[in-house]
Amino acid sequence: MPAKKKPRSKQRTTERRRKRCWKTATVVLLVALFGLAYCADDLAYELRLAGTPGTFRAVGCQSAGSGRGSGTTCAGEFRSDDGKVDDPNLSIDRAVPVLRPVPMQLDAPDDLHEVGADTIAYSLALLLLVVAVGAYAVALVTEPPKRKVVSRGERIAGQVITSSVLGSVLVATAGVVISAWS
Structure with a gap:
């Protein structure tokens, strides 16, 4: 047992x-x-506590892929609010209105962050x-x-x-x- x-x-x-x-x-x-x-x-x-404040103006947007794998990339220029940074060759992986300035924060050389409520x-x-x-x-x-x-x-x-x-x-x-x- x-x-x-x-x-x-x-x-x-x-x-x-x-x-x-x-x-x-x-x-x-x-x-x-x-x-x-x-x-x-x-x-x-x-909140615009970090990075360079400014506006991004898209010149054109392009969609790629289909279904869940689809995405939009917009190319355009970024201008800082103080006028010190003017980069005409930036892109963002998001649809933004073309030719309308959108407030953004520039981080590092090519990274944009959207701002807003x-x-x-x-x-x-x-x-x-x-x-x-x-x-x-x-x-x-x-x-x-x-x-x-x-x-x-x-x-x-x-x-x-x-x-x-x-x-x-x-x-x-x-x-x-x-x-x-x-």
């Missing part, structure tokens, strides 16, 4: 679960930090989702497994997650509405 296994102690099982929560939380937090860095970089250009709204929505992911990581660590009583910290983390996700949806919706009216 096989020997009976001893039941694991609750303390050892809880410690293993807690270690697993820490590992998962670390991975989720790292993803959130990378997302935060990505969003913050884009947001800095969209709709792009800011999209970046803020993404930023709020990143905050929700970070709050989820904190909730993973602070929530002891298999416990029925909810602590104050867990309630706050849950409220931050819910608020961030709802805020993200509202800001993204506002971006769609602004984009449709522009």
